[in-house]
Amino acid sequence: MANPIDREALTAMIGQILAQSDWTLVDQAQIDAFAEVSGDRQFLHIDPARAAMTEFGGTIAHGLLTLSMMSGMAFEAMPQVEGQSACMNYGFDKVRFLAPVPVGAMVRGQFTVLDVKVRGRSDLMVRIGAEVQMQGTARPVLRAEWLLLYSF
Numbered sequence: 001m002a003n004p005i006d007r008e009a010l011t012a013m014i015g016q017i018l019a020q021s022d023w024t025l026v027d028q029a030q031i032d033a034f035a036e037v038s039g040d041r042q043f044l045h046i047d048p049a050r051a052a053m054t055e056f057g058g059t060i061a062h063g064l065l066t067l068s069m070m071s072g073m074a075f076e077a078m079p080q081v082e083g084q085s086a087c088m089n090y091g092f093d094k095v096r097f098l099a100p101v102p103v104g105a106m107v108r109g110q111f112t113v114l115d116v117k118v119r120g121r122s123d124l125m126v127r128i129g130a131e132v133q134m135q136g137t138a139r140p141v142l143r144a145e146w147l148l149l150y151s152f
Helices: 007-012 028-038 063-077
Strands: 017-020 086-097 106-119 123-134 142-151
Touching: 007 106, 007 123, 017 063, 028 063, 063 086, 063 106, 063 123, 063 142, 086 123, 106 142
Parallel strands: none
Antiparallel strands: 017 106, 086 142, 106 123, 123 142
């Protein structure tokens, strides 16, 4: 986890990259586990032989698995805000799955501050431009606006 940041520094970062996670492997075991938990057992995710006969050439991660991985990526990379008592996921806007993530891909999260607003007396609502990038590709595989509520 990154060094803490104060409220003023966070607000001054509007339009800038706040954090970028390390690369992480998307493997078949992870995809299979997500299929079990989510109930989404579509063959493109869990049947390597059948998926190999498609345009993808093999299994691909669920879009929602890729989206859910952003939470861990953010926890790893993003700084805490000094004085916060909690940071809560407030939801996503404009989620787009831009490209498939094949089994064996390396992905990372990149988080850009889009907006910071004071909510209530002192809480902060932070709009983050979140991307999941895949090694070897120029275009992100996922893009979303993520709302995070920091309580103080």
